């Protein structure tokens with residue numbers, strides 16, 4: 075088992091990002107994360123990403139470094155990093171919520187994407203946790 079390390083960041087998507095890009099990101103992420111025992115949630119809305127990565131600290135940090143250097147996103151800003159008692163998404167190598175799909179209304183997305191950089195971990199984590207009730211909307 076070992077201690078779980080949790081990291082949440084917010085970033086801007088590249089201007090020319092397409093849905094094909096997102097599909098590719100998810101495919102590669104899920105393969106890699108499954109091997110690295112990383113789980114989490116990726117949310118996309120209005121040209122921005124917010125992602126939770128959870129797992130062994132070194133593996134999460136290595137993954138974050140690859141994401142930082144990935145030109146499909148930029149201005150990666152860490153919102154939360156630290157130990158956690160347990161994983162929020164233990165069965166998801168990377169869950170995905172698309173906040174641009176109107177049939178997926180979720181007040182948590184609005185709250186998270188309005189001013190994420192001003193939010194405290196204690197505000198962000200319960201919102202992320204609330205997505206566990208919406209796993210049927212994950213892609």
Ligand SMILES: Cc1cc2nc3c(=O)[nH]c(=O)nc-3n(C[C@H](O)[C@H](O)[C@H](O)COP(=O)(O)O)c2cc1C
Pocket residue numbers: 099102103104106107116123125127137140141142144146147168
């Ligand atoms: C917003 C975003 C989220 C990503 N999330 C992950 C992830 O959770 N796990 C992962 O392995 N790669 C993720 N990637 C992809 C990595 O940046 C990288 O392309 C991928 O890990 C393959 O790396 P490699 O070509 O060095 O094998 C993400 C990329 C972006 C733009």
